[in-house]
Amino acid sequence: xxxxxxxxxxxxxxxxxxxxxxxxxxxxxxxxxxxxxxxxxxxxxxxxxxxxxxxxxxxxxxxxxxxxxxxxxxxxxxxxxxxxxxxxxxxxxxxxxxxxxxxxxxxxxxxxxxxxxxxxxxxxxxxxxxxxxxxxxxxxxxxxxxxxxxxxxxxxxxxxxxxxxxxxxx
Amino acid sequence: xxxxxxxxxxxxxxxxxxxxxxxxxxxxxxxxxxxxxxxxxxxxxxxxxxxxxxxxxxxxxxxxxxxxxxxxxxxxxxxxxxxxxxxxxxxxxxxxxxxxxxxxxxxxxxxxxxxxxxxxxxxxxxxxxxxxxxxxxxxxxxxxxxxxxxxxxxxxxxxxxxxxxxxxxxxxxxxx
Numbered sequence: 001x002x003x004x005x006x007x008x009x010x011x012x013x014x015x016x017x018x019x020x021x022x023x024x025x026x027x028x029x030x031x032x033x034x035x036x037x038x039x040x041x042x043x044x045x046x047x048x049x050x051x052x053x054x055x056x057x058x059x060x061x062x063x064x065x066x067x068x069x070x071x072x073x074x075x076x077x078x079x080x081x082x083x084x085x086x087x088x089x090x091x092x093x094x095x096x097x098x099x100x101x102x103x104x105x106x107x108x109x110x111x112x113x114x115x116x117x118x119x120x121x122x123x124x125x126x127x128x129x130x131x132x133x134x135x136x137x138x139x140x141x142x143x144x145x146x147x148x149x150x151x152x153x154x155x156x157x158x159x160x161x162x163x164x165x166x167x168x169x170x
Numbered sequence: 171x172x173x174x175x176x177x178x179x180x181x182x183x184x185x186x187x188x189x190x191x192x193x194x195x196x197x198x199x200x201x202x203x204x205x206x207x208x209x210x211x212x213x214x215x216x217x218x219x220x221x222x223x224x225x226x227x228x229x230x231x232x233x234x235x236x237x238x239x240x241x242x243x244x245x246x247x248x249x250x251x252x253x254x255x256x257x258x259x260x261x262x263x264x265x266x267x268x269x270x271x272x273x274x275x276x277x278x279x280x281x282x283x284x285x286x287x288x289x290x291x292x293x294x295x296x297x298x299x300x301x302x303x304x305x306x307x308x309x310x311x312x313x314x315x316x317x318x319x320x321x322x323x324x325x326x327x328x329x330x331x332x333x334x335x336x337x338x339x340x341x342x343x344x345x346x
Contacts, residue, residue: 025187045197128181
């Protein structure tokens, strides 16, 4: 193995170590199935490695990874012809003891966001859960930064009202 | 404003997400496989070349009928065919065992099995064929000799008788 490929493998190892958990969380919070989420993460990491091998110009590696995992999730739902995993069905998904906590988290967030329109829902996920900046969200969604901010504000306000309503009911 | 932050806090992850330990290993293994040089033998260029050669050979070969015509018309070919005939005849003679039996041939020393060569050389074959030819010629001469004696003696006797009778008759006429 040449020194160059050895260097590439080391670079990949570093990226995997740094990003695999974040990528897994991103995929799991949208899919809700560990195996499928990990498959997508693997796919994305290998695509990053291919890019490194081809010496393709990557101005922003971070942005490329975010876009790659986002597109992988979109393709997954397209392939499975599923829009979203229904919450009632998501609860029925067999989950191991180790995954119980993350699955409950997935169900909790999905329940909170289910009343929001899809575009607002995705922005809230990207901002709060995936900890992206408005600039990154705007680039990923191909929308102006101001639009991303306003959508986020509307989404939070909607959630505020919803929580208040529920509190009044109780 | 506080409520806004509370909701943001509510939407933040409450637990740690860990990818399985095998994920990293699998990714690295697949990456290493991709890096490995692929030694695939490309067969299609060879197949294509073989097909092209085949077509060229077929194109350059004269038609079968033309070959046959040329064979018939060519005197050299006819001569060759004629020259080969005697060889065939000799072969036929060789196949008959009788003449060989009649001839007393010098006994060839039998080679021990171990000493026998694995394959017979071409020169030996040539020698053998010449010897057998000579033997066969001798055998044919020996065979012809007794046949001639039987027939010729009778003829000669007849002729001698006839001559003698003629001479006697001539002498008798002269005496008269």
